[in-house]
Amino acid sequence: MMPEERRMTFSSVLDIIEGKSRSAVFYVQKQCSNLLEELPELTDDVEPHISWMSTALGKLPDAVNFWLGEASAVTSMHKDHYENLYCVISGEKKFILLPPTDRPFIPYGQYQPAVYRQRDDGEFEVVDRSGAEKVPWIPLDPLKPDLERYPQYRSARPLCCSVKAGEMLYLPALWFHHVQQSHGCIAVNFWYDMDYDIKYNYFQLLDSLCQLPGSM
Numbered sequence: 001m002m003p004e005e006r007r008m009t010f011s012s013v014l015d016i017i018e019g020k021s022r023s024a025v026f027y028v029q030k031q032c033s034n035l036l037e038e039l040p041e042l043t044d045d046v047e048p049h050i051s052w053m054s055t056a057l058g059k060l061p062d063a064v065n066f067w068l069g070e071a072s073a074v075t076s077m078h079k080d081h082y083e084n085l086y087c088v089i090s091g092e093k094k095f096i097l098l099p100p101t102d103r104p105f106i107p108y109g110q111y112q113p114a115v116y117r118q119r120d121d122g123e124f125e126v127v128d129r130s131g132a133e134k135v136p137w138i139p140l141d142p143l144k145p146d147l148e149r150y151p152q153y154r155s156a157r158p159l160c161c162s163v164k165a166g167e168m169l170y171l172p173a174l175w176f177h178h179v180q181q182s183h184g185c186i187a188v189n190f191w192y193d194m195d196y197d198i199k200y201n202y203f204q205l206l207d208s209l210c211q212l213p214g215s216m
Helices: 010-018 040-045 051-058 100-105 151-155 198-210
Strands: 064-070 075-078 082-090 091-098 109-111 112-119 124-129 133-139 161-165 168-171 176-182 186-194
Touching: 010 064, 051 082, 051 186, 082 091, 082 161, 091 168, 091 186, 100 151, 100 198, 161 168
Parallel strands: none
Antiparallel strands: 064 186, 075 176, 082 168, 082 186, 091 161, 091 176, 109 133, 112 124
């Protein structure tokens, strides 16, 4: 399920979040290096990259993303193919983390893509992308896991952590994560493309075995 996307001035977004509008859930979370590409006025306030991470990986980040949103904006469990340094500037982020080795305990399904669209009366409707292929997604909510439907999740060992203003979380590539935030939380993250090495091959093997009939 994809959100409705809107182009707005930054001041308009701030007005909505500071007023705690409930007509919709607003979240600046466009993951295309939006800090550098769309908000250049803010770049003088942050480093262009994390020098020790760039040195360790031998490359610069592929994307530097800016995040600003409401407490109602919750990110469902997923994984990314990036080494992620997540820096909280204001507020707090709460992460539920699971390592790639917990893949056998994490359910996946194939779902028809859809998008939210606001009607003229202000209500939102769900619009199926009928021509699009189904996509894999995790149906489990780690805050309220349905263990009758997904009993294998009992064997998972999630880690919970809070990242507060001035703190940084290193989130390795392929780690599953679910994210909550305080109202008006501001963060910047640095995405470094992962190395598709033997660790990735091992994960691909594990993921393939989990998709075999009767494996879950």
